[in-house]
Structures are given as C-alpha cells and as structure tokens.
Amino acid sequence: MLPLWTNKKISRWAPIPIRLIVGYGFFAHGLAKLHKGPEHFVAIVQAIGVPLPTLMAWLTIGLEMLCGLLMIGGALVPLIAAPMLAILLVAMFTVHIQFGFTSIKLLAVTPAGPQFGPPGTETDLLYIACLAALLAAGPGPFALDNWLARKPWRRN
Numbered sequence: 001m002l003p004l005w006t007n008k009k010i011s012r013w014a015p016i017p018i019r020l021i022v023g024y025g026f027f028a029h030g031l032a033k034l035h036k037g038p039e040h041f042v043a044i045v046q047a048i049g050v051p052l053p054t055l056m057a058w059l060t061i062g063l064e065m066l067c068g069l070l071m072i073g074g075a076l077v078p079l080i081a082a083p084m085l086a087i088l089l090v091a092m093f094t095v096h097i098q099f100g101f102t103s104i105k106l107l108a109v110t111p112a113g114p115q116f117g118p119p120g121t122e123t124d125l126l127y128i129a130c131l132a133a134l135l136a137a138g139p140g141p142f143a144l145d146n147w148l149a150r151k152p153w154r155r156n
Contacts, residue, residue, distance in 0.1 A: 015133070015140030019071055022130045026084060027068025033061045048094040060087055074143020081131045088131075092124035 033041045038061060045060070046053035064087065067080040096119055099105075105117035139145045 030064030
C-alpha cells in the first residue's frame with residue numbers, strides 16, 4: 001500500500017489544517033494583545049528597542065488579526081506571508097532566542113497549577129515552517145485565492 005502523501009486526492013488537502021492553525025494562531029495572538037490592553041504590548045515593544053513603539057505595536061496587533069483572518073480564508077496567502085514572517089522574526093530574534101529552543105519549560109506544578117518558564121524559538125520556527133509549506137504548496141482547496149485566480153469578475 002502506498003503512503004497517503006503519494007495519493008494526490010488526499011495530499012492536496014494537507015494545506016487546509018496548516019492554514020487554519022496558522023491563521024487562528026495569529027488572530028488569537030493579536031486578539032490577546034487587545035484584551036490584555038494594547039498599552040502593555042506597547043511597553044514590551046518599547047522595552048525591546050523597536051522604534052515608534054506605539055505605531056509598531058498597533059501595526060503588529062492589526063497585522064496579526066487581519067493576516068490571521070485572511071489566512072483562515074486562504075486569501076492573499078503569498079502576500080500576507082511576508083508581514084507574518086516579519087512579525088515572527090522580530091519576536092524570535094528580540095525576545096525568544098535568549099531562552100533557547102524549547103517553547104514549553106515546565107518549572108513546577110503548584111496547587112495553583114503548572115508554572116512555565118519563558119518560551120524559546122520552537123513555536124516561531126514551527127510557524128515559519130508552516131508559512132514556507134503554504135508558499136510552496138499553495139493554500140489548498142476551499143481557499144479564496146483559488147476563487148481569485150479564476151477571476152470570475154472578468155468577462156472573456
């Protein structure tokens with residue numbers, strides 16, 4: 001029996017869960033920054049030395065949410081990959097790299113629950129790999145990019 005990835009009918013669906021997870025992850029991170037209070041994220045951006053911290057913090061929040069929603073819908077995937085990669089690289093090289101690779105560092109289990117240390121680069125690298133896979137394979141079925149490629153608004 002041949003492996004599943006050799007079956008074109010099955011393997012063409014592989015980008016869908018990648019797209020949905022990456023899109024939801026970005027949207028959820030942007031939304032979390034809003035719920036916690038954008039001023040907290042502005043302070044973080046300022047602390048790591050990013051110029052124009054208020055503008056860059058709001059730009060990051062907006063891009064995370066917008067690109068996340070577009071990724072879920074499979075819209076403009078090649079275009080939104082660039083700002084998504086930029087966000088990941090800034091986070092990785094300014095915050096996470098100093099904490100090594102592992103993203104989950106269990107420090108203790110207390111009556112209040114598990115206590116974790118700061119995350120490393122692992123999750124950033126996983127997101128980058130997912131974006132690379134989507135750029136190489138395309139967004140898969142049920143993506144708005146497929147509809148846009150057919151240009152239904154043009155008449156022949």
